[in-house]
Each structure stands twice: as C-alpha cells, then as structure tokens.
Amino acid sequence: MKIPALVWLMLGILLTVVSYYLGDEFVLFFYAGLLIIALGVFKLILSYVFSPKETIIEKKAVQQKDHYSKCRHCNNITRKIDYYCSMCGKQLR
Numbered sequence: 001m002k003i004p005a006l007v008w009l010m011l012g013i014l015l016t017v018v019s020y021y022l023g024d025e026f027v028l029f030f031y032a033g034l035l036i037i038a039l040g041v042f043k044l045i046l047s048y049v050f051s052p053k054e055t056i057i058e059k060k061a062v063q064q065k066d067h068y069s070k071c072r073h074c075n076n077i078t079r080k081i082d083y084y085c086s087m088c089g090k091q092l093r
C-alpha cells in the first residue's frame, strides 16, 4: 500500500494540533505527530528528488531504442542509419 506524502503531512498536523489542545497527557502523541510530519516531508523530498530523474532515464532508453538496432549476424549493436555492421561488416539492410 502506498500512502501519499501529503496524507502523512495532514495526519501528522492533525495529530499534533489535537494532542496539543488535549494537554500534557498527550505529549507523546504530539511528538508522534511531529514525527509523522517529518516523515511526510521526507517522503515529499524523496519523490521530488527521484521522480524527475526516472523519467529522464526512461526517455533516454526510448530514444536509444529508436536509434539503435541489432545486427542479425553477430548481435552487435548498430545504429539504424548504418548500412553495414561495424563488427562483422555484413549488410544490415
């Protein structure tokens, strides 16, 4: 199950505010709320840092697929614009 970072943030804020008004007996919940807020912020940062990179890598992989193919004689990776394989010298198209 994947819980969005914003849900963690809201839950943490709610817990912190509620336990703050409930008083000293709920100080543990107050700190738990702060911890959940920290977790939410951490998750937000993680998703912010990692998601753009992943899409760039995916785009690159797609681009490489578009421009490269394999020689059917020796399995060497060739460019689609190549007419002859650079490895075995056989005709590609």
Ligand SMILES: [Zn+2]
Residues within 6 Å of the ligand: 071, 072, 073, 074, 075, 076, 085, 086, 087, 088, 089, 090
């Ligand atoms: Zn070849």
